[in-house]
Amino acid sequence: MTVVLFMIIIIFIVVIWIQYQKIIVRNKHLVYIHGKLKTIIEKKTAEKLLVMTNDQYLMKILTDINDLLYKNQKTIANHKKTEEELKKMLSNISHDFKTPLTVILGYIEILQMNQELSKEERMKSLKKVQNKTVELLDLINKFFNLAKLESGDQDVPVTKVNLSEVCRKNILSFYDILANKNIEVEINIPKDNVYVLGNEEALNRVLNNLISNAINYGYEGKLIGLDLRVEDEYVYVDVWDKGKGIDEIHKQKVFERLYTLEDSRNKAFQGSGLGLTITKRLIELMDGEITLSSKPYDKTVFSFRLNRISY
Incomplete structure (x- = not known):
């Protein structure tokens, strides 16, 4: 014990x-x-x-x-x-x-x-x-x-928008400028109308800015283009040029506030550095996305994606 x-x-x-x-x-x-x-x-x-x-x-x-x-x-x-x-x-x-x-x-x-x-x-x-x-x-x-x-x-209210018509209207609004600068244009828009969930006023501002940039920064290539591509759920718009392009180090910064492209593209054109920032915000408010790809003197493409409406 x-x-x-x-x-x-x-x-x-x-x-x-x-x-x-x-x-x-x-x-x-x-x-x-x-x-x-x-x-x-x-x-x-x-x-x-x-x-x-x-x-x-x-x-x-x-x-x-x-x-x-x-x-x-x-x-x-x-x-x-x-x-x-x-x-x-x-x-x-x-x-x-x-x-x-x-x-x-x-x-x-x-x-x-x-x-x-x-x-x-x-x-x-x-x-x-x-x-x-x-x-x-x-x-x-x-x-x-x-x-x-x-x-x-x-407020950027979204509704059903005929993107085909918006694209045609915006590229045609630059006809005189393009003719005076001897810049050729390639337009690829499907015959049937394409509809997206968006805001027409915002889309006008987006396209106006992207086309203006293609002309002002990529005029050396003497060719710009606008392509409208359709997939099952999404619609893509590509605004491109054959100009000097954008260096790799600038690609991630072009959508930042007040970041200008003078150093990487056309120094003769002085931008405010706000256009692409506003463009990105508007695309995001329409539940979309914008991207950039660039190969100097080959093709520089600003592409944005929106939700497709098929009914």
Whole structure:
């Protein structure tokens, strides 16, 4: 009896000692986790918590903490990116506003100070002032439109739209410009009308911008095209040109706010860097997607996809 009792006491002591050792190890891990977590948060590093342990509960806590750290680091990265974009936007806005305003002020000073200008010269100067004023107003409207789109203030209701007719109308609206620049056009639209779930006004803006870009940036190829492709569930519109193209390093950035294509395509044409951003937002609001593929002097294609309506 005494032996049995002694053995029970020994076993009990061993169990308590083992539990005590586990508690000591867990406490060491918790102290390390607390210190490491504090360092990561204070220094805003991209580290993760790594602890070698067989403690299942501690492993679950570590997994949850690392998930939170990942989300926090992602939020910080997005915040930094947004800050950089805002700085760039303010810089570009200042530059884009300053250029036409400087021209306008210059011509106004000429008109005020030079009283010997002929009527014809005055009319030419006033015409240039008008053009720059329209350009500035267009830029301001683009900023407001993009702000409305990104804040969700602009409603883009979708309904059944005859995309075939919208495509024909938009490419024909550029007929005079294309003829003056001696640019050939290839149009591939199915004979039967193609219908999509979209917004006609938004589609007009999208196509107008894509065709304008094809002309302004790809005119060197002397050929642009518009293809309308139909699949079971989706409809695709390709606007393409045979111009200089877009380098690989620019492809992922062309849809960013205020990212212009001057460096990669036609430096003679100064864009605001807002058109493609607005285009992308409008396509997304119609539950669509837009992509870019480019092979310099072979084919540069902006392609967007919309949901097909077959009834």
